[in-house]
Amino acid sequence: MLTLDEAVDLTRTGDLWVFRGRSVPDRAIQTVTNSPVNHVGMAIVAEDLPSMMWHAELGKSLPDLWSGTHHRGVQLHDLRAAVLVWGRRYGQRAWLRQLDPVATREMEDAALRTVARLDGTPFPSTARLAARWARGRLPQLRRPPRERVLESAYCAEVVGITYEAMGLLPAGRRSAWYDPGRFWSGDDLELLDGYKLGNEITVRLP
Secondary structure, eight states: OEEHHHHHHHOOTTOEEEEEOOSHHHHHHHHHHTOSOSEEEEEEOOTTSOOEEEEEESOOOSOOTTTSSOOSEEEEEEHHHHHHIIIIISOOEEEEEOEESOOOHHHHHHHHHHHHHHTTOOOOOHHHHHHHHHHHTSOOOOOOOOOOOOSOOOHHHHHHHHHHHTTSSOTTSOGGGOOGGGGSTTSOOOOSTTOEEOOOEEEEOO
16 A cells, blocks of 8 residues: 555556546446446656646546646546545545556657647547447457547546557557456456556555
């Protein structure tokens, strides 16, 4: 177990933060996606900037650090502030999963390019989320890598697409193949080039 400050200090680009709540919407997402968790975000820690969380959510309580505005959907937030919102306001438990080895500068640049491309993408409705999750479970042929254009995106899609851009996951999957449970240790994500994610570390909020 780590305190929030300890966890933020240890966080590096590519590390994952996963959350589980007990509210009706949280349970709905867990049920719809058949997942033990309902939210996932990816850390971006670049040079002198504060540690940030790259994710998608319905709320707009924090300023998006990329656009400088408050909006729903895909957002880049101050990491510590985002975890506090999810823990205190939304009543979520939080865990940290660390990427090993450390992401390279090229991976970090790829993540920031993905932020520039996807930031502000709307969050899908619950019905659309359920339909996309179901389609993502269907067999598919691997498609050639290409730049994704999404009308809407939820948290796991954002992290999955960013991991693909960073070269950590094979490109060509349907974005809906990703759900929060894919990023929980119970699901073997099979990262490329010897990368792996550590087990969940419980984060204790102040």
